Amino acid sequence: MFLRASRLLPALAVVGALALAACGTNGTAGTGGGDKLEVVTAFYPLQYATEQVAGDHATVSNLTKPGAEPHDLELTPQDVAQLSEAGLVVFLHGFQPAVDDAVEQEAKDRSLEVSTAADLSRPAVEEEHEGEEAHAAEELKHDPHFWLDPTRLAKVGTAIADKLAEVDPDNAQAYKDNAAKLSQDLKAIDEEFKQGLASCQNKDLVTSHQAFGYLADRYGLTQVGISGLTPEQEPSPAKLAEVSKFVRDHQVRTIYYETLVSPTIAETVARETNAQTAVLDPLEGVTDDSAAKDYPGVMRANLQALEKGQSCS
Structure with missing residues (x-):
């Protein structure tokens, strides 16, 4: 479950x-x-x-x-x-x-x-973590x-x-x-992502919650979620401090938040670390506030956000 x-x-x-x-x-x-x-x-x-x-x-x-x-x-x-x-x-x-x-x-x-x-099997690259x-x-x-x-x-x-x-x-x-x-x-779309994210200066993907594991695994990124898989879950002060330290230590410049969820958590970490925020859409639905009207359009908007936020050339 x-x-x-x-x-x-x-x-x-x-x-x-x-x-x-x-x-x-x-x-x-x-x-x-x-x-x-x-x-x-x-x-x-x-x-x-x-x-x-x-x-x-x-x-x-x-x-x-x-x-x-x-x-x-x-x-x-x-x-x-x-x-x-x-x-x-x-x-x-x-x-x-x-x-x-x-x-x-x-x-x-x-x-x-x-x-x-x-x-939905666990990506093999996650096997050896502690x-x-x-x-x-x-x-x-x-x-x-x-x-x-x-x-x-x-x-x-x-x-x-x-x-x-x-x-x-x-x-x-x-x-x-x-x-x-x-x-x-x-x-x-997959080829566009592979090419666009192949040469990013930073591979650490810090998101408001952990909705981007499959995207990260496919394109060689490492996801760090401030909250878990439940977007409504409030992270503890200890978790916020931990992620903020990670952001500083790894020189992460962008914290991503998503549509349909408050950006407050991402903005809190961004303020603590002098980082910026950007939208990364988990594509659970498409609304008038979405970056595009359909799956391909929103995915390509996500790619543009990642290319900028992860400093990809």
Whole structure:
């Protein structure tokens, strides 16, 4: 289980009955009475990948509304009914407990859980750390933010195509072709990151919380989180002093904070160390305040922030 507080799912049994009744009035489950497959995704990166793979052959919706913290998602009865009627639900187990519960009760046989495809194993470079670094390595096992490594999201795209082909075999080739195109697009982003971060003067990535482990591992950076995986967790004074000392000792010039979370912690460390702050987006959702309108745009904005903040030439 990831380090998130569980959310109670209200009256699932009643809602399930309502959802089943709705299926009887709307035609075939998963089509909403129309010709297109209906796919429900749990949060934005899964929505983006599914939309790219599904193309015009499915309608894709997202349970996490723009601007909401996906970790803390609570489902309404309408959300559960939508999930119950879907032809496919795409989710990540452990990231959103309410979604896990709803899928288990309402859509277990019509779901794709993506952790295996994403490969959430601990990066090998973390194996030999001791002390505080060992604790960080242990937490990385539970880091759900695999999509910040585009190569992992590409693998999830392939898994989505395979599952869509099972549900909708008439369009199997289209799903396969779309997944191949998505993989090419994500490979291009990956190459941009590898080239852009290859010659950074500083490889130490100090962030307000530890959401960037997969990005750091992919591109040769070392993540140091002020807080843990839970962004709302307040670091102790001892932790703030420890990170501030690390920043000074390693000549870190930029402390990163993220969208949807207060920058106060990052600003505190920056003031103590004469560093600057910058936004690094964990891409859990896209809002009007995001640097771009979609996954590729926000990832490239992240790259620009890193190139500047890590002094990459």
